[in-house]
Amino acid sequence: MAFEDSVVFVGTTLSQGIVCALLSILSPGVSWEYRAFGVQLSGIFLVGAAFGIWEHHKKFGWSVPRVEEPNQQEVTGDELC
Incomplete structure (x- = not known):
């Protein structure tokens, strides 16, 4: 998985x-069953986010990977097409 993904x-x-x-x-007027379901669903999403943070940290650490940009002085018109 790429950094941006x-x-x-x-x-x-x-x-x-x-x-x-x-x-x-x-949400007003919602029964306790649906409230409990919503809280459980949010817990599942938050556990998934915690897993994603763990995987991201394991692969990339806390730093943003550097992308080497071409030197503007060396770029010619042919390389832009």
């Missing part, structure tokens, strides 16, 4: 977990 996975699972928790807790 890993960051996107962690970000989406964290946001899904937070949204599920907020919707299940703050």
Whole structure:
């Protein structure tokens, strides 16, 4: 998995977990069964995010990988096409 894919996975699972928790807790008129289901679902998303953070840290660490950019002085018109 690439660095960007890993960051996107962690970000989406964290946001899904937070949204599920907020919707299940703050929604008025919802029975306790559905609230419990929402909290369980948010827990599953947050565990998935924790696993994604662990895998990301194991593979990349806390640093952002450097991408070597070409020197602007050496780029000619033929290389741009």
